[in-house]
Amino acid sequence: MKKFMLDLVVKKNLTLNNQYSLLILTSQDKLPEMLPGQFVEVRVDNSPNTFLRRPISINYVDYKLNELWLLVQIVGEGTRKMCELNIGETLNLLLPLGNSFSLPEIKTSKLLLIGGGVGIAPLLFMGSYLKERGYKCSFLLGGRSADNLLQLSDFERYGEVFTTTEDGSHGEAGFVTQHSVLKLSNFDLIYTCGPTPMMKAVASYAQNNNIECEVSLENTMACGIGTCLCCVTDSVDGHVCVCTEGPVFNIKKLKWQI
């Protein structure tokens, strides 16, 4: 897929809570095609501490409204500045980068999308993509507390939503891997994105139950296009760049100790 460097305009910047914002970007030109699982590299200027671009998952693309959604969690100066952008300001992005989640071969496959924290971001886009193509999927979203569960009404448009919170303030208490839906249903394929310990627990569950599983990694990176070789992960093919060979990997390709 051809990659672009574009100046996009902030159409909306919605503060979801004190940690997260939903940045809705648009352009006068038609946005290029993007796939779920892919990411963008955002340039945040005017500070020596935001020298490199920030890799951010594509949360959703609305081709009708010509909108690109980015779910941004404040983790440092770069993401904080992104959350403070005003309507009408422009943001320079490289996109679309990386590979994407794969589509199941069988239309009737039982699909579960498991997300935690800001890792839910690419799953919304994947959910909409699956629904458009006639697949049925469910979501299992986890967070520390109800505050960390975001975009639930958006997810509900594309499938049934199950939740867990560590403090029991929403859905079942505990971790995603302890949710009862995993015992009640036989899933054929799991897509997951979230904190590494969560993804490893999900990968371990999938492997033990013989379920296909794709994980989306978010290693620190500089270029986003496979030239700096900084974001590598250990795979069956040796060190590979998460930005070009990933960010989505089938767990069989990774050398995770699970």
Next chain:
Amino acid sequence: MADLNINVGKLKLKNPVMTASGTFGYGHEYSDFMDISRIGGIIVKGTTLRDRQGNQYPRMAETPSGMLNAVGLQNKGVEYFVKNIYPTLKDIDTNFIVNVSGSTIEDYVETAQMLNDLDHIPGIELNISCPNVKEGGMAFGTSCLSAAQVVRAVRMVYKNDLMVKLSPNVTDISEIALAVEAEGADSVSLINTVLGMAINAERRKPVLSTVTGGLSGPAVKPIALRMVWQVAKTVKIPVIGLGGIMNATDAIEFLLAGASAIQIGTANFIDPTVCEKVIDGINEYLDRHNYQSVSQIIGALEV
């Protein structure tokens, strides 16, 4: 439109802008963003005799106005380059130069020999300054004796342009430059990254798997500029300047300090079209100051 052509050692460049090794892949990674044949020279990723997996993740830390890397020369080896990469490069109208690294002098020699016969590789850049490998690399470039030994050995077998990339992690970089000039280097490029480190205080751990790494970006530019100026005054062979060049003004500063050409490295990670912006910016500067040729500003610093 001023004349941007410049000869650097045995290389004939259409302009003085090159890309630094390890920051531009094999060129094709950038072809969605710009016409890479506009670039004077593309120095491809550090290549070694055998396949190298490089260092463990994490390999990168962002620092104020710069970044540390500890990639450790991950590459598939020179044989893979010759068989699989070279055929994809040879018809692109720019100078592809291969950065060569090794753990022993024999490694360097054997790798250089394999590149000697490639018609469309007009030169190599001998990397005696990589700070991120345990053996070889920077160890060769931090003493005059070992720098001279490796350049002498490679010069015996390599007939095309031999550029030698120098380390800033030395007391006197001019001495090393003189030593490699004496052994037949066609040019020197400087600087490679500056040895540094980053710490995560909350975890009481180093950020990089290797603890230390190489610092690049605008944070190192004043050091690079000073070293280019010192070396250009000392040696007769051309100097290629690099270190933190982000725009045309930075590039022009290096040319004024005495560099015959420049390399753009880390800036490629931030703006994948920076090379063409620098080429256009140099041209605009020359026109604005009524210079006919870029060669007129090389070493034109008035001290």
